[in-house]
Amino acid sequence: MDVILLGAGVSGLSAGLELARRGVRVTLLDRGALGGESTWAGAGIVFPLLPWQYGEDFNRLATASLAHYPDWIGQLRSLSPTDPEYIASGLIVLPPVGEGAAAWCAGHGIQCTAVPADLPGLAVPLPADSLWLPQVAQVRNPRLARALAEAIRALGGHIEDNVAIEDIGLQDSRLTSVRAGGKIYRADQFVLATGAWSSLPLANLPALPAIRPVRGQMLLYPPGSHRLRQIVYQDGFYLVPRKDGHLLAGSTIEFAGYAKEASTETRQQLHQRAGSLLGGLPEPIRHWAGIRPGSPDNLPVVGPHPDYANLYLNVGHYRYGVTLAPTCARLLADQMTGAVPELPTAPYSLRAALARTWPEPGV
Ligand SMILES: Cc1cc2nc3c(=O)[nH]c(=O)nc-3n(C[C@H](O)[C@H](O)[C@H](O)COP(=O)(O)OP(=O)(O)OC[C@H]3O[C@@H](n4cnc5c(N)ncnc54)[C@H](O)[C@@H]3O)c2cc1C
Numbered sequence: 127m128d129v130i131l132l133g134a135g136v137s138g139l140s141a142g143l144e145l146a147r148r149g150v151r152v153t154l155l156d157r158g159a160l161g162g163e164s165t166w167a168g169a170g171i172v173f174p175l176l177p178w179q180y181g182e183d184f185n186r187l188a189t190a191s192l193a194h195y196p197d198w199i200g201q202l203r204s205l206s207p208t209d210p211e212y213i214a215s216g217l218i219v220l221p222p223v224g225e226g227a228a229a230w231c232a233g234h235g236i237q238c239t240a241v242p243a244d245l246p247g248l249a250v251p252l253p254a255d256s257l258w259l260p261q262v263a264q265v266r267n268p269r270l271a272r273a274l275a276e277a278i279r280a281l282g283g284h285i286e287d288n289v290a291i292e293d294i295g296l297q298d299s300r301l302t303s304v305r306a307g308g309k310i311y312r313a314d315q316f317v318l319a320t321g322a323w324s325s326l327p328l329a330n331l332p333a334l335p336a337i338r339p340v341r342g343q344m345l346l347y348p349p350g351s352h353r354l355r356q357i358v359y360q361d362g363f364y365l366v367p368r369k370d371g372h373l374l375a376g377s378t379i380e381f382a383g384y385a386k387e388a389s390t391e392t393r394q395q396l397h398q399r400a401g402s403l404l405g406g407l408p409e410p411i412r413h414w415a416g417i418r419p420g421s422p423d424n425l426p427v428v429g430p431h432p433d434y435a436n437l438y439l440n441v442g443h444y445r446y447g448v449t450l451a452p453t454c455a456r457l458l459a460d461q462m463t464g465a466v467p468e469l470p471t472a473p474y475s476l477r478a479a480l481a482r483t484w485p486e487p488g489v
Pocket residue numbers: 132133134135136137138155156157158159160161162163164165166167168169170171172173290291319320321322323324328341342343344376377378415416417418419440441442443444445446447448449450
């Protein structure tokens with residue numbers, strides 16, 4: 127079987143790898159750099175913030191992914207020379223931690239205790255009701271994308287980036303081909319994995335109105351500017367220390383269309399929040415914005431498009447596309463290859479997504 131995947135962010139790459147592992151011949155086409163959009167811009171935390179505040183349909187995907195991650199990374203490491211730096215750096219949650227945290231963790235096999243007194247790096251005293259989740263991991267998301275691409279190529283898959291999709295061949299509600307960069311690509315099945323841009327038409331494929339672009343801004347600090355070793359989260363803000371000493375601070379939730387501008391005002395706000403937790407920090411060395419593929423309740427759309435016989439969707443992972451990647455890739459590949467999915471698929475159908483509403487207009 128030949129499959130063409132449109133979009134080579136973590137959703138297209140993880141699905142491409144899963145299909146390639148099952149013997150499918152895959153071709154990924156991306157109009158930009160592979161992994162260069164939301165996948166590059168994110169923090170790479172492999173955990174929801176905070177899962178006890180999410181619904182069960184989301185957490186079923188998330189907890190399955192947390193279980194799959196170590197093996198998934200192991201497979202990647204066996205196929206690719208790039209280390210995605212999957213490390214269990216742990217997560218400190220500062221108050222307000224929200225209702226039901228301890229019970230949720232106990233019910234889902236996630237260690238969760240009071241924060242040990244000897245964790246270095248924070249300038250503020252740790253409130254007694256802070257939480258410590260030592261198993262929470264992170265990946266270096268740009269390297270994850272590179273490793274996924276190398277693994278796909280190692281299995282014989284083909285990836286073309288920086289190539290514009292010019293046309294899509296359609297016949298009797300089936301896709302037949304894609305014209306990209308002046309070349310025609312044919313396949314038996316097709317996957318749309320164009321992230322936030324799936325809410326726009328693509329050639330003659332209609333838009334998916336269930337998805338919305340949601341901007342998030344991020345700061346980067348150099349090695350040597352802090353002593354933090356754990357991910358820290360407080361009330362929508364997080365700090366993520368990388369293995370090599372870099373530190374990320376983020377993020378924002380902004381409904382600003384597809385504009386990727388990073389504003390001076392937000393830079394100051396994020397810098398001020400980072401400084402209030404860590405004490406004296408130098409100026410950030412980088413500031414950027416990425417566009418998340420937003421969806422109500424953070425629920426992605428993973429499965430067949432109801433209007434096309436051979437078109438599948440892997441879109442709308444909103445704030446957690448890196449976290450959810452292994453499970454969504456498996457769910458998609460199961461449905462495409464006729465295998466029995468490990469989870470119920472109905473909550474992640476396009477029909478279910480279209481029935482969900484955003485909390486309020488514009489939010
Ligand atoms: C600031 C920020 C922080 C985040 N932090 C985390 C985190 O800590 N943990 C986590 O799990 N997730 C996080 N995320 C979310 C995560 O990054 C996304 O959910 C995930 O990257 C979505 O992947 P994707 O492949 O669907 O989309 P993208 O990475 O955006 O990829 C879509 C791809 O489709 C391509 N494309 C679009 N239109 C076309 C077209 N017409 N033709 C061809 N190609 C096209 C694009 O070029 C792009 O490469 C964060 C996101 C942001 C922005």
